[in-house]
Amino acid sequence: MPDKKAIDRRSLLKLTSVGAAGALIASKASAQTYPSPSSVDVGHVKDGKVMFDPWRSPADTPSGPLPAPLPPEQRVGFAIVGLGRLALEQILPAFAESKKAKVVALVSGTPDKLEAVAAQYGIKKEACYSYDAFDTIKDNPEIKAVYIVLPNGMHREYTERAAKAGKHVLCEKPMSINSAEAKKMIDSCKAAGVKLMIAYRIQYEAYNLRLAELVRQKKFGRLVGISAINVQTVAEDGYKQWRHKKAMSGGGSLPDIGLYLLNTSRFMTGEEPVEIMATMYSPPGDPRYKEVEETVSFTLRFASNVIANCFTSYGARDDKHQRLNFETAVADMPNAYQYEGQKLAITSRQDDATSEANLTLHAPNQFAAEIDHMASCVIEDRIPRTPGEEGMQDHILMEAIYQSAQTGQPVKLQPAPKLDAFRGPPAEIKM
Known part of the structure; x- marks a missing residue:
């Protein structure tokens, strides 16, 4: 007598096989034909890069370029x-x-x-x-x-x-x-x-680059003044850090965080200061400031008579802010020197009212942008935007700031022969 279980298994396998084949035939029979995609959806390749045509109307902000990493x-x-x-x-x-x-x-x-x-x-x-x-x-x-x-x-x-x-x-x-x-x-x-x-990552940061463009293009008329602050606090045992040992740091808040104010003011205007006035303070008896300074306030006067008032300290809660006062507008930039989180607001007249416009930009990682610029200079044998000469100029100016703070007198400097006198060609930062 046949094994009933074996018959059941054979029957099941046969049914399963027939069912699978039937499903495949049915699937092929029901396959749909889709409309051909447009160039807007598919895009195109140019010079090894994938590009897409605009898919939004001009009323919307266009998308930035697609990433095109090297192999x-x-x-x-x-x-x-x-x-x-x-x-x-x-x-x-x-x-x-x-x-x-x-x-x-x-x-x-x-x-x-x-x-x-x-x-x-x-x-x-x-x-x-x-x-x-x-x-x-x-x-x-x-x-x-x-x-x-x-x-x-x-x-x-x-x-x-x-x-x-x-x-x-x-x-x-x-x-x-x-x-x-x-x-x-x-x-x-x-x-x-x-x-x-x-x-100098700030010279590769999208919001600071856009603000520098507005200055150079005189979008809002003459730039009259810059107010810049970069402060943060230091732990009570901060004197153990290398930043508080002059042989390792070269100074306190000025070369560490005050340098952003100095370099960015120079970068925004493209000019070099012709006069510097400064004052300095450190809490007496605090071991953190035995060798280096806590607080420095300095004023830069440029050849065009733009005045930059700068304040830096290790003694105040974190704040990294800059404001530019133009003839016809005010540009306000919270978090100006942070690693991320920059904002840019422009206040100006609009007809018979005051308007505040907040600019929202695509902001690539600052460190990635500067690293890629260096890589481009190596690949293409180009001079970097921020070469050694740019760094040395900041040291010359910081030495003038210390001199003024120590003597209580302004320090006069020779005007630069041209704009961006110590910089290489502009970097191409996709914003």
């Missing part, structure tokens, strides 16, 4: 020198948004941190260097450039060592601890035939 093998390889807070919180993550650069090596004096970060970012063990072994980066062809994120007092040494190894240099601001050290950095890079760029 990994064509990107400029960077070694990150120093794995402190800035490198780990901002710079390394920014490479994920970079289109022209990649991290290929790390340098640190802390072995366990070096190992941990290398594992997080997939850096090969042989591309992890101690400071003692730094010079051997010359033997790694993947490294085209270094990004120096060390205390200011170490910038010169590692710039010179990188240049000797034949690597281009992107160096954090301030460039060094004084103008003499900065000059030696420039000379060493020129002698080695490598590029030197200072990481």
